Amino acid sequence: MAGRSDPPEGGPGGSSGAGDEEYRSIVFDDSFVSSARLQEYSAEQRLVDHTVAVRDRAPEQPLGIVRTVPKQGLALAMIILLAFAAAIYLGANNPYQSPRSLAAGRPAGSTVALVPDGEVPGDIDVELLYGTGPVREFGVGPGGLELPDPKPTTHFSREQVMTALTLAKEYLTASALNPDVLVGGSRSEVRELLGVEQQDQFDVAMDGEGGPSWATDWLVRFDQDRVEMADPHVRVDGVFTFTEATDDMLEIAGHHVFVYALRSSESMGAPASLFGVRREVRFQFGKEELRDRNVVLRQVDTLAGPMACEADPADAYAPLLAGETASQRLAGGIDPLTAEQDRPVLCAALTPGQLNVT
Template sequence: MAGRADPPEGGAAGAPGAGDEEYRSIVFDDTFVNAARLQEFSAEQRAVENAVAVRDREPPAEPSLSRAVPKQGLALAMIILLAFAAAIYLGANNPYQSPRSLAAGRPAGSTVALVPDGEVPGQIDVEAIFGSGPVREFGVGSGGLELPDPKSTTHFSREQVLTALTLAKEYLTASALNPDVLVGGSLNEVRQLLGIEQQRQFDAVMDDEAGRSWATDWLVRFDRERVEMADPHVRVSGAFTFTEAAEDVLEIAGHHVFVYALRPTDSMGASASLFGVRREVRFQFGKEELRDRNVVLRQVDTLAGPMACEADPAVAFEPLLAGESAPQTVVAGIDPLVPDADRPVLCAALMPGQLNLS
């Protein structure tokens, strides 16, 4: 049974619904009616005397801000505001801010030349010269640079203390035990352990622009035109200590004696003699230096001999070798009232007999 439908040729003109085709898409729903500017009165309202059929409607009141903004929007805005405030607070109080680096000037230094009384003893047999006296108890090479048990401090963890001790050992190994450095060879192993600021100062010193800083403050070095190593293995004795110098500064101090077997250059048959260097080296580390694995060299105090009082140890040590002796003269005097005078060369007497600097 067929349903209602217009005939295929279309509805007849004037037929019911024939003129409504163009208005079929217009739907008068509740939203449209409620938004109308005119409102028709009810039959009861129109029955009142002098009543009209329709009236103008008051425009709807503007919604308040609290009603215009959805509750979800207010909550989201509040969350964003709180997050922004928290970011500002944490940025100002962040415990993980990038640490500041330490100011790294030239290291303070002092050097005392130890002058022998008489000729310097020597032997052909290097093992024999090392095997007598207190030197036979020393360690060999970096094995003599023993580290203490690292412990945490107030502001530095155990791992940070261990890193600082390790870097201090690496610096002493490079600057006082490396045969290439000892006889004026490559300096890269020493230089690369310094920060950028001290690298510039180190380069200036090595280019003979020392000022009040000496090359022998940064490292142990001999004049290779005159001296060579009779044995590349240096004997070492001493210890490291660590403490906090300030809230953000860890200080490592190395107290060591280094003993070198030396002889004249190109003299394989010449007797070897011992040359001792006692150094107290102070390093400092901040959080940035530990992160970048750099040392800050603060102070180096050195006793070195046998050496003549007239020797100039600024660029390199000038050892007295086997059979040599020091002239018994005094270097230029020191005026304590002139604070800006050139750094003096200090002298002391080396104990007679076998080398003993411990």
């Protein structure tokens, strides 16, 4: 016989309390009950209020946005906010600011024409010309532009000094040794080594539009209508020096003599003669110029001859060739193959003998 607490057919599942086993793991806590959308009134509430047994409940209004956002979301938002603030602070106080470019205007320049005393010597045999005097000890082409051992300065590393020296050599190679520049009228290789500001100055000088700088301040070139190269291999002698001018500027100076074998382009088989150009070129480099591989040309002082004093060297040099003489003679003399000398006047006499064939 079934007990008083059990139905006649026994408890669910055939034993007492078997029906509770299915829902034993389900727990209805306070948050679950309070969030229910339906509410069942008690018997007392139904008697007192004469209302239905079940009513809909309006969902509780959130106390604020913080209540609806998970704690993990708040933490992530806080991390992002702090990272953004740190990025702004470090950007405003970054000790490694982008390097400043140097102000690059036109280079200061001077050109002195060296006037020969008498007839310019020459010879058909170019090697004979080169084999006379100190020129025979000169280097040939870019190989004559020897670089010193680069050493770090206070604010520039050894690699940066090496880069500056290399760029200075590239500029002299393009501007004073390239036959396409010397007599061909090309100028792109020189221009590409300059920064944008100096490229504009360079273009003005090359186009003969006047202005404060000459074409021959930027490069060596000859009047191609009357001169051609008897030997494309220029003889070179000289040195580079480097020094740190300021904490953000490195200065490279090139002191070189270039000797060219030239002949007249107007007559076949004309004898060749030598033309000497002594140039002191100063370059400056900041860290931005080193990064972009640009040079800043600051100063170019040139002695060039044999050349007539009345010749205009602004656009191109007009050498006196083999057998020619200058109409104007000058007293005193300057030898472009010697070392340091005081800055000369606009025209000076070329010391005889050093470029002569004896």
